[in-house]
Amino acid sequence: MAAATRAIARLDQASTVLFVCDIQERFTKAIYGFDRMVDASAKLLRGASILNVPVFATEQNPKALGATVPALTQHFPKDAVTLAKTRFSMCLPSGETADFLTKHKAKSVMIVGIESHVCVLQTTLELLAKGYDVFVIRDAISSCNREEVSTAVERMRQAGATITSSESALFELMLDASHPNFKTISGLIKEEKERTKASLEALVPAARH
Numbered sequence: 001m002a003a004a005t006r007a008i009a010r011l012d013q014a015s016t017v018l019f020v021c022d023i024q025e026r027f028t029k030a031i032y033g034f035d036r037m038v039d040a041s042a043k044l045l046r047g048a049s050i051l052n053v054p055v056f057a058t059e060q061n062p063k064a065l066g067a068t069v070p071a072l073t074q075h076f077p078k079d080a081v082t083l084a085k086t087r088f089s090m091c092l093p094s095g096e097t098a099d100f101l102t103k104h105k106a107k108s109v110m111i112v113g114i115e116s117h118v119c120v121l122q123t124t125l126e127l128l129a130k131g132y133d134v135f136v137i138r139d140a141i142s143s144c145n146r147e148e149v150s151t152a153v154e155r156m157r158q159a160g161a162t163i164t165s166s167e168s169a170l171f172e173l174m175l176d177a178s179h180p181n182f183k184t185i186s187g188l189i190k191e192e193k194e195r196t197k198a199s200l201e202a203l204v205p206a207a208r209h
Contacts, residue, residue: 009108009133009162011172017106018048019090020057021113021120025066031114032146036202038071039195040140040166041112045075046188047170050181054104055080056097058090060119089122091130101132108133110169112140117152124156134161135169139199150205165204167196 023041028034048055055076057068062084067073076082081100083092090111091097101109109132113120120141124134136156143149157163164172170185179185189196 009135011108011110011135011169013051013053013173013175015105015107016173017054017056017101017104017109018044019109019111019113019123020045020055020068020072021090021111021123022058022060022065022115023068023072023113024059024062025069027065027114028069030144031142032144032149033142033199033202036195036199037112037114037140037142038069039192040137040199040203042071042075043188043192043196044110044112044137044140044166044169045072047166047173047185049075049077050184050188051170051173052077053110053173054100054106056090056100057082058085058092058119059083060088061086088119089126090119091123091126106132108135110135110137112137112166114141115143115148116141117143117148117155121152121156124161125159128160136161136163137166137169138163139165139196139203142203149203165200 057080059068083096085092109127111120111123111134124136127134153163167189174182174185
């Protein structure tokens with residue numbers, strides 16, 4: 001008897017959403033590699049806009065920590081949802097997160113943001129527990145202390161999250177070079193080549209070996 005096929009999480013354009021976690025103005029100087037993380041997040045947001053991937057963003061206590069940085073909000077689609085929160089997880093008990101996921105028939109969530117070991121981690125664990133496939137964008141997450149990131153990534157991987165990169169995620173969403181947006185996304189990738197390299201070198205240890 002043939003062995004059962006193992007289920008593997010895959011990104012599908014029609015059932016994927018992008019979560020942007022607390023990338024706010026007051027964190028600019030506090031987060032390790034903040035600018036590089038923003039570069040990777042902005043590239044993914046631009047790609048998401050081209051591919052019509054819905055965007056859900058949160059801001060942790062924005063009265064004290066400011067709004068999402070303009071380098072990202074300028075790439076938000078018109079129907080992006082941005083909510084204030086005090087809870088660490090982006091899964092809000094008031095129901096807005098669940099409503100967003102249901103509205104867009106989401107099965108998979110890509111997540112970028114900060115901090116890796118707090119809000120990104122707790123959001124990922126909660127989404128996994130609810131049955132969603134979570135794709136942590138490794139070159140688009142960080143923490144105040146660099147050393148926290150690898151521990152958080154390992155915890156998320158052990159819990160069942162998929163760890164990937166911004167460029168890989170965009171190509172996976174398209175699946176095929178015959179995709180109608182392939183040339184546009186390819187142009188974006190070429191345009192962002194140097195910033196992508198800088199983000200990987202700053203934020204992904206394996207990329208330096």
